[in-house]
Amino acid sequence: MPKFVPFACVVATLLLVQAGDAFGDDAQVVLKGLDAVSLLEGREQRGEEKYSSTEGRFRYLFADAEHKARFDEAPGRFAAQGDKCTVMPKVPANPDLFLVHEGKLFLFGSPRCLASFKADPAAYFKPKKNVAVLVYEGMELLDFAGPAEVFSAAGGGRAFEVFAVAASPGPVKSLGFAFTPHYTFSDCPKADVLVLPGGATRIPLADPAVVDWVKEKSGEAEVVVSVCTGALLLAKAGLLDGLEATTHKASLEALREAAPKTVVKEGVRFVDNGKVVTSAGVSAGIDASLHVVERLLGPEGAARTAEYMEYRRGPETGGDSR
Incomplete structure (x- = not known):
C-alpha cells in the first residue's frame, strides 16, 4: 500500500531546509560573488566557490587562497557591516545591493536606500x-x-x-x-x-x-x-x-x-x-x-x-x- 506524506509536512520540511541553508556552507552568496578583499582594494574580481568563507548569513567568495586567508584572519575588516540595511536597520539587507564607503562594505535593503546613502553618507553616521x-x-x-x-x-x-x-x-x-x-x-x-x-x-x-x-x-x-x-x-x-x-x-x-x-x-x-x-x-x-x-x-x-x-x-x- 503506497504511503502518502501530508502536504503540510512537505512544506514544513522545505522551510526547515531553506532556513538551514541560510547559514553554514550553504549561506547566501553576497556581493554578487565578487571578492570582498578585492572590492575594498578598489578592484572587482569574481570569487570562486572553492575559496569561500561564511560570516553571519552570507557566504563570501574569493579569487584566491590568499584573499580567503586575509578575510578569515580579520572578517570584521573585510565583511559587510552587518546583515541589515544600512539606511533602514530593521530591514534585512539584499546581499547584492552593496557600496564601498571609506574602506568598508555596506549593504542595503532596496535601491532607494542605497541611493539615499550615496547622496549623503555622513547623515548615517551622526550621533543619535x-x-x-x-x-x-x-x-x-x-x-x-x-x-x-x-x-x-x-x-x-x-x-x-x-x-x-x-x-x-x-x-x-x-x-x-x-x-x-x-x-x-x-x-x-x-x-x-x-x-x-x-x-x-x-x-x-x-x-x-x-x-x-x-x-x-x-x-x-x-x-x-x-x-x-x-x-x-x-x-x-x-x-x-x-x-x-x-x-x-x-x-x-x-x-x-x-x-x-x-x-x-x-x-x-x-x-x-x-x-x-x-x-x-x-x-x-x-x-x-x-x-x-x-x-x-x-x-x-x-x-x-x-x-x-x-x-x-x-x-x-x-x-x-x-
Missing part, C-alpha cells in the same frame, strides 16, 4: 539624539507610543535613541498594559528631546519630584514636546508663561486655569514655540513628533518616517491630504 519619554501610572498609551514610534523610526532608526523614564523603577501600567521603564530620574541620560504624555496627569502633578525633573530636563533639552494633558506639567513647571499652547479639547479650560499667562489655542493639532511644542489629544502627538523630526532631519526625513509608519499627514501638519 536622546529622546526621553516620561511614563507614569495612568498615562494615555498612544500619547507615549505614538511619539516613541515616530522617533524610533526616524532616520531609518539611526537618528534617535528613545527611552522611557519614570520616577521610580518597576512596571508602569497604561490602559491595562504594563512595561518597565529604561531609567529613573536618578540615572536618566541627558535628554535632547523630552516628551511628556498626557492621561491621568493628576498623579505626576501631585508629585513635586516629577515637576522638578520636568523643569530640569526641559532646561537641557533642545525640544520639549507635550501631548494632550502633558501640557499641564509644563504649566506647573512654569514653562508655558508668555507662550502659545494647546492640549486635548476637553482640557482647554483646565490649561487656561493652570497657565493664565499662556495663550491657549483650540482647533489646532500642535503649537510650535521653538523649544516648546504642545499638541492636542492622543494621535496629535504623532503629528507634533513628525513636525519635530522635520525640524531636525528635514522634510524628507519626516516624509519617510510617515511613509514607513503608513501615517497620513494632512496639509496642516506638514503633509498632504491624499
Whole structure:
C-alpha cells in the first residue's frame, strides 16, 4: 500500500531546509560573488566557490587562497557591516545591493536606500539624539507610543535613541498594559528631546519630584514636546508663561486655569514655540513628533518616517491630504 506524506509536512520540511541553508556552507552568496578583499582594494574580481568563507548569513567568495586567508584572519575588516540595511536597520539587507564607503562594505535593503546613502553618507553616521519619554501610572498609551514610534523610526532608526523614564523603577501600567521603564530620574541620560504624555496627569502633578525633573530636563533639552494633558506639567513647571499652547479639547479650560499667562489655542493639532511644542489629544502627538523630526532631519526625513509608519499627514501638519 503506497504511503502518502501530508502536504503540510512537505512544506514544513522545505522551510526547515531553506532556513538551514541560510547559514553554514550553504549561506547566501553576497556581493554578487565578487571578492570582498578585492572590492575594498578598489578592484572587482569574481570569487570562486572553492575559496569561500561564511560570516553571519552570507557566504563570501574569493579569487584566491590568499584573499580567503586575509578575510578569515580579520572578517570584521573585510565583511559587510552587518546583515541589515544600512539606511533602514530593521530591514534585512539584499546581499547584492552593496557600496564601498571609506574602506568598508555596506549593504542595503532596496535601491532607494542605497541611493539615499550615496547622496549623503555622513547623515548615517551622526550621533543619535536622546529622546526621553516620561511614563507614569495612568498615562494615555498612544500619547507615549505614538511619539516613541515616530522617533524610533526616524532616520531609518539611526537618528534617535528613545527611552522611557519614570520616577521610580518597576512596571508602569497604561490602559491595562504594563512595561518597565529604561531609567529613573536618578540615572536618566541627558535628554535632547523630552516628551511628556498626557492621561491621568493628576498623579505626576501631585508629585513635586516629577515637576522638578520636568523643569530640569526641559532646561537641557533642545525640544520639549507635550501631548494632550502633558501640557499641564509644563504649566506647573512654569514653562508655558508668555507662550502659545494647546492640549486635548476637553482640557482647554483646565490649561487656561493652570497657565493664565499662556495663550491657549483650540482647533489646532500642535503649537510650535521653538523649544516648546504642545499638541492636542492622543494621535496629535504623532503629528507634533513628525513636525519635530522635520525640524531636525528635514522634510524628507519626516516624509519617510510617515511613509514607513503608513501615517497620513494632512496639509496642516506638514503633509498632504491624499
